[in-house]
Amino acid sequence: MNDRLDGRRSLPAVEKFLQRGEMKQLSEVYGRQLTLLATREVLDEARRLIRHNNLVITEDDLVRDIEENLIRRTSPSLIPVVNASGVILHTNLGRAPLSREAMEAAVKVACRYSNLEYDLVKGKRGSRLYHAEKILCQLSSAEAALVVNNNAAAVLLVLAGLASRRAVVIARSQLVEIGGGFRIPDVMRQSGAKLVEVGTTNRVHLEDYRSALEQKPAMFFVAHRSNFKIIGFTKEPPLDEIAQVAHQADIPLVVDLGSGALLDTASYGLAHEPMVQEALQAGADLVCFSGDKLLGGPQGGIILGKQVLVEKLRRHPLARAVRADKVALAALSATLLHYLKDEALQKVPIWQMIALSKEEINRRANRWREWLAQCGVQSTVIDGVSTVGGGSLPGETIPTALLAVKPRQAEQFLKQLRQNHPAIIARIEQDRVVFDPRTVFIDEESYLLEAIAALRGQIA
Ligand SMILES: *Cc1c(COP(=O)(O)O)cnc(C)c1O
Numbered sequence: 001m002n003d004r005l006d007g008r009r010s011l012p013a014v015e016k017f018l019q020r021g022e023m024k025q026l027s028e029v030y031g032r033q034l035t036l037l038a039t040r041e042v043l044d045e046a047r048r049l050i051r052h053n054n055l056v057i058t059e060d061d062l063v064r065d066i067e068e069n070l071i072r073r074t075s076p077s078l079i080p081v082v083n084a085s086g087v088i089l090h091t092n093l094g095r096a097p098l099s100r101e102a103m104e105a106a107v108k109v110a111c112r113y114s115n116l117e118y119d120l121v122k123g124k125r126g127s128r129l130y131h132a133e134k135i136l137c138q139l140s141s142a143e144a145a146l147v148v149n150n151n152a153a154a155v156l157l158v159l160a161g162l163a164s165r166r167a168v169v170i171a172r173s174q175l176v177e178i179g180g181g182f183r184i185p186d187v188m189r190q191s192g193a194k195l196v197e198v199g200t201t202n203r204v205h206l207e208d209y210r211s212a213l214e215q216k217p218a219m220f221f222v223a224h225r226s227n228f229k230i231i232g233f234t235k236e237p238p239l240d241e242i243a244q245v246a247h248q249a250d251i252p253l254v255v256d257l258g259s260g261a262l263l264d265t266a267s268y269g270l271a272h273e274p275m276v277q278e279a280l281q282a283g284a285d286l287v288c289f290s291g292d293k294l295l296g297g298p299q300g301g302i303i304l305g306k307q308v309l310v311e312k313l314r315r316h317p318l319a320r321a322v323r324a325d326k327v328a329l330a331a332l333s334a335t336l337l338h339y340l341k342d343e344a345l346q347k348v349p350i351w352q353m354i355a356l357s358k359e360e361i362n363r364r365a366n367r368w369r370e371w372l373a374q375c376g377v378q379s380t381v382i383d384g385v386s387t388v389g390g391g392s393l394p395g396e397t398i399p400t401a402l403l404a405v406k407p408r409q410a411e412q413f414l415k416q417l418r419q420n421h422p423a424i425i426a427r428i429e430q431d432r433v434v435f436d437p438r439t440v441f442i443d444e445e446s447y448l449l450e451a452i453a454a455l456r457g458q459i460a
Pocket residue numbers: 150151152153155178182223224225226256257258259289290291300301390391
């Protein structure tokens with residue numbers, strides 16, 4: 001049956017239309033309710049078109065439109081993309097990709113029962129706090145650890161748990177906005193802590209911290225500036241000296257590291273990013289950092305330090321509200337194991353990317369160029385820079401090689417790359433669209449190149 005429907009004949013009733021064989025199949029795949037909804041929408045639209053434009057629409061057209069409508073309604077909106085931008089920790093692109101081991105650990109606990117809060121030896125209730133935290137203490141030599149939902153939550157919990165209605169001393173040069181509305185002063189206010197700013201925008205002295213003790217603060221708080229640099233006439237006392245002043249007054253020093261590197265970025269031609277171990281050695285009583293920045297794991301907020309302080313945070317009502325979920329805990333533990341086994345550089349994707357040499361990237365970019373040339377696509381390999389991103393190492397770049405193509409309309413070209421599934425994210429440099437092999441996984445290469453070749457008509 002392929003009746004032509006036009007202005008002279010009304011469309012079939014929805015219920016009757018749903019009796020068709022193809023419609024019954026769609027109903028089975030997508031469910032009755034949703035199929036009914038899509039059918040109503042498509043038939044309404046068809047009626048409108050027939051009335052106003054005198055269009056001819058067949059029933060097969062309608063079935064096809066309904067299927068498309070259903071596919072649109074049921075496609076996930078959160079999907080993978082190919083990151084050819086060269087920004088390793090791209091906050092908009094989900095920050096750190098997980099290692100294979102971390103992914104497998106997450107999958108294992110996601111679709112089965114687990115001993116999340118069950119002590120298998122005693123056969124009774126255990127604690128979810130046990131899993132990742134044991135490895136964290138081993139790695140950092142901290143007395144205790146606590147994992148929460150993200151680092152913003154960690155900062156909030158530390159301030160609410162240890163400084164509510166009390167003064168917290170922080171340098172003016174550290175009253176930062178991390179992005180996405182996370183501002184240190186605002187978080188302080190939310191936590192109920194009273195902000196006591198010391199020093200000036202560019203300079204803070206140890207004496208400023210000493211004077212602030214008059215305010216009877218609950219803690220000294222040091223925040224990593226993360227996404228910007230202050231250069232020129234600047235000064236901040238070293239962490240160990242701030243710790244000394246805090247400890248003489250019997251108050252804790254808390255350090256928000258932001259990225260929380262466990263490996264030294266300076267070994268890879270970058271500036272030195274403050275490391276977790278260093279902050280603890282310098283005398284920080286608590287440090288907190290993200291799970292999905294330079295650690296290279298899942299979203300999470302990690303708090304490390306003195307047992308008495310961590311214990312206080314565990315018992316705080318907010319701890320329950322910001323706790324980490326089992327899938328993240330499994331992935332985090334597996335990620336931390338890479339560090340414990342001294343294999344992070346080989347297994348954690350963001351560290352593999354950071355450590356890739358320019359020569360290796362240059363070889364890959366040239367392979368891409370040759371492959372494209374065989375498809376008749378003109379491209380060049382040029383020098384460029386990758387960045388770490390994700391609120392770490394502001395202004396720091398890693399030399400890289402870029403594949404560059406010159407489309408007639410660069411913006412339009414980027415847009416079309418984004419319309420692929422998975423979408424492809426590249427960037428524009430001087431009218432050229434450039435692709436950085438550093439952030440492209442090897443198994444994404446042929447997909448990426450075919451997508452570029454498919455747009456050859458637009459390349460000058
Ligand atoms: C990124 C960052 C945060 C927020 O961490 P999330 O894990 O994104 O919640 C907090 N403080 C600093 C200094 C940061 O760099």
